Amino acid sequence: xxxxxPAARGERDGRADGAAPARPAVxxxxxxxxxxxxxxxxxxxxxxVFGEDVGRLGGVFRVTDGLQRRFGEDxxxxxxxxxxxxxxxxxxxxxxxxxPVPELQxxxxxxxxxDQIVNQVARMHYRTRGAAPMPVTLRVPSFGGxxxxxxxxxxxxxxxxxxxxxxxxxxxxxxxxHQLLLQSVRADDPVVYLEPKARYxxxxxxxxxxxxxxxxxxxxxxxxxxxxxxxxxxxxxRCLQVARLAAEDGVELEVVDLRWLKxxxxxxxAASVARTRRAVVVHEAPLTAGLGAEVAALVQERAFRSLAxxxxxxxxxxxxxxAGPLEPKYLPTVDRVLLAVQRVLEF
Amino acid sequence: xxxxxxxxxxxxxxxVPDPIDLGGLPTDLLVDCYRHMLTARLLDAEAVALxxxxxxxxxxxxxxxxxxxxxxAAALDRGTDFVFPTYREMxxxxxxxxxxxxxxxxxxxxxxxxxxxxxRSRFGAVNAxxxxxxxxxxxxxxxxxxxxxxxxxxxxxxDGASSEGDVHEAMNMAGVxxxxxxxxxxxxxWALSVPNHRQIAGGSVAARAAxxxxxxxxxxxxxxxxxxxxxxxxxxRARSGGGPTLVEARTYRLAPHSTSDDAGRYxxxxxxxxxxxxxxxxxxxxxxRSAGLVGPDFFEAAERDARGxxxxxxxxxxxxxxxxxxxxxxxxxxxxxxxxxxxxAAWCEEERP
Numbered sequence: 001x002x003x004x005x006p007a008a009r010g011e012r013d014g015r016a017d018g019a020a021p022a023r024p025a026v027x028x029x030x031x032x033x034x035x036x037x038x039x040x041x042x043x044x045x046x047x048x049v050f051g052e053d054v055g056r057l058g059g060v061f062r063v064t065d066g067l068q069r070r071f072g073e074d075x076x077x078x079x080x081x082x083x084x085x086x087x088x089x090x091x092x093x094x095x096x097x098x099x100p101v102p103e104l105q106x107x108x109x110x111x112x113x114x115d116q117i118v119n120q121v122a123r124m125h126y127r128t129r130g131a132a133p134m135p136v137t138l139r140v141p142s143f144g145g146x147x148x149x150x151x152x153x154x155x156x157x158x159x160x161x162x163x164x165x166x167x168x169x170x171x172x173x174x175x176x177x178h179q180l181l182l183q184s185v186r187a188d189d190p191v192v193y194l195e196p197k198a199r200y201x202x203x204x205x206x207x208x209x210x211x212x213x214x215x216x217x218x219x220x221x222x223x224x225x226x227x228x229x230x231x232x233x234x235x236x237x238r239c240l241q242v243a244r245l246a247a248e249d250g251v252e253l254e255v256v257d258l259r260w261l262k263x264x265x266x267x268x269x270a271a272s273v274a275r276t277r278r279a280v281v282v283h284e285a286p287l288t289a290g291l292g293a294e295v296a297a298l299v300q301e302r303a304f305r306s307l308a309x310x311x312x313x314x315x316x317x318x319x320x321x322x323a324g325p326l327e328p329k330y331l332p333t334v335d336r337v338l339l340a341v342q343r344v345l346e347f
Numbered sequence: 348x349x350x351x352x353x354x355x356x357x358x359x360x361x362x363v364p365d366p367i368d369l370g371g372l373p374t375d376l377l378v379d380c381y382r383h384m385l386t387a388r389l390l391d392a393e394a395v396a397l398x399x400x401x402x403x404x405x406x407x408x409x410x411x412x413x414x415x416x417x418x419x420a421a422a423l424d425r426g427t428d429f430v431f432p433t434y435r436e437m438x439x440x441x442x443x444x445x446x447x448x449x450x451x452x453x454x455x456x457x458x459x460x461x462x463x464x465x466x467r468s469r470f471g472a473v474n475a476x477x478x479x480x481x482x483x484x485x486x487x488x489x490x491x492x493x494x495x496x497x498x499x500x501x502x503x504x505x506d507g508a509s510s511e512g513d514v515h516e517a518m519n520m521a522g523v524x525x526x527x528x529x530x531x532x533x534x535x536x537w538a539l540s541v542p543n544h545r546q547i548a549g550g551s552v553a554a555r556a557a558x559x560x561x562x563x564x565x566x567x568x569x570x571x572x573x574x575x576x577x578x579x580x581x582x583x584r585a586r587s588g589g590g591p592t593l594v595e596a597r598t599y600r601l602a603p604h605s606t607s608d609d610a611g612r613y614x615x616x617x618x619x620x621x622x623x624x625x626x627x628x629x630x631x632x633x634x635x636r637s638a639g640l641v642g643p644d645f646f647e648a649a650e651r652d653a654r655g656x657x658x659x660x661x662x663x664x665x666x667x668x669x670x671x672x673x674x675x676x677x678x679x680x681x682x683x684x685x686x687x688x689x690x691x692a693a694w695c696e697e698e699r700p
Contacts, residue, residue, distance in 0.1 A: 085516030092486020263684035
């Protein structure tokens with residue numbers, strides 16, 4: 001289970017120096033998730049994909065495009081518009097031996113299903129003393145950045161990471177999306193898989209399915225020695241932008257993609273901070289009681305003597321997710337992250 | 348908008364006949380039903396007593412609902428069907444063959460879901476979010492149809508739960524997917540302190556079935572034969588590909604909502620007296636006797652057997668072991684997180700004598 005196993009480090013290095021297959025497919029994240037779903041459906045006849053508009057339409061983001069045609073209407077199907085019912089359906093299917101991969105069409109539509117997710121999916125294994133496992137992967141197009149209507153830009157990770165019995169992950173790239181989804185689907189525990197919809201159309205190499213680092217492993221996506229930026233989902237991309245800019249001024253920032261928001265890679269965080277002595281955590285969700293607080297607490301618990309400055313948080317504000325023109329002002333900007341970097345460097 | 352309180356006579360349906368028509372049902376089925384109903388009645392009283400003695404922190408009595416529970420359970424196939432209960436289905440568990448010590452362990456608060464195996468027992472864990480398990484039944488039934496299995500799911504819920512959104516989402520999905528599921532509503536007239544007319548618009552729970560493309564049936568829930576027939580018909584329809592059915596069994600919760608409740612604060616004794624007069628147990632006993640289906644010694648022998656069984660269950664649950672503290676860590680995940688393992692280790696260290 002430990003996060004800093006040699007295999008994990010090898011995986012990180014592998015991605016950085018191109019040790020992965022010579023010519024991996026270049027896909028968008030949306031295509032990478034589609035490929036992972038197809039592979040999951042093909043490898044295990046118990047896997048089912050369902051939700052609103054995932055069948056004939058192929059999903060509003062076309063993430064499930066072509067799956068119904070290929071695997072049939074029994075394995076990939078549309079449901080009525082009822083999020084709580086969709087998740088409840090998954091619970092019953094799992095109790096009858098299936099491995100459901102339901103989609104909730106948008107993050108804000110997960111709230112009507114919170115009862116089923118928290119009271120049922122997360123607790124069924126516990127309630128039944130392990131008799132009824134819940135191998136459910138709940139896909140939720142998440143986070144902001146696409147100027148969508150209200151309820152289409154929510155960050156759910158703190159809510160679900162707080163719930164005992166759930167695991168939570170969020171990919172930052174097509175390769176991560178592919179690997180994390182397959183890992184989630186193969187897990188026997190329920191996983192909430194948060195897809196950064198702002199990155200759906202970003203292209204990147206997607207290596208073939210292969211050994212993955214253990215659940216709960218973070219990844220150093222850019223090494224550095226002056227400070228660590230911790231992020232997940234679309235904010236990893238934002239942090240890489242910041243790191244490139246900072247490098248022009250000779251500041252070498254390490255960017256850690258947390259990948260798993262539960263379990264969090266405490267060892268990986270501590271190892272990075274041991275190298276850099278400073279940390280800034282960046283997320284889209286509001287500040288108060290956000291996952292950044294958990295990251296900051298873990299860093300000070302595990303690496304207090306390494307720290308040269310208090311951990312900084314750069315986050316959305318404590319406001320409901322705002323409409324289009326305010327969205328870029330709400331989301332952590334490059335400047336706000338740079339300012340936090342400056343604070344930890346000058347402390 | 349204030350809703351005028353109805354009179355007791357309006358709330359109750361005087362048209363329901365008291366005699367039970369046993370016609371056509373096998374004697375052994377009826378005798379089994381009587382035995383289960385009687386055992387449930389006695390076990391229920393024991394459970395209340397265990398609460399009074401401080402062994403159970405709380406208990407939810409099913410007193411008066413034995414026919415609705417046993418009659419419906421008797422129609423199920425224990426080898427293929429799956430029951431999704433709420434928290435008042437003790438007599439269903441009993442009639443369905445669930446390990447009752449393990450079941451009552453949930454009421455002794457040893458473990459929320461009890462000590463029995465819900466998957467092997469084909470009887471889901473007790474659930475206090477009363478609408479919650481209803482979509483599970485639809486999912487289970489859909490899964491059964493997808494793999495071509497013979498089983499049906501049955502979802503138990505009450506008149507109170509019939510107001511929950513999950514119940515409506517589940518019934519609609521079942522109608523759309525035509526899953527082999529029976530929605531079995533025990534309308535016991537009172538959702539804790541709220542009576543039917545402040546809970547259910549549209550006249551009945553069963554009336555809602557029309558909107559979900561399935562038959563809705565109202566049945567005298569204190570007539571075990573009628574309950575059996577209605578449930579059996581619904582199951583036969585589901586099993587032959589005819590889709591879901593909503594059965595509303597009109598019954599009455601003779602006891603308070605729970606051992607913590609005082610029903611005298613919201614309903615009058617006259618109403619309880621009325622329903623005591625339609626107690627499902629004497630009704631079945633009377634019908635068995637007048638039809639000549641049982642001998643003169645049957646009732647005494649049945650009670651002796653039931654009391655013996657109840658004593659064994661009571662002793663079993665009262666002496667059941669408390670779970671080790673490590674259990675609270677060990678059942679959260681299939682693959683525990685490093686943080687959970689750390690907390691477990693720290694707890695074990697603190698607990699070490």
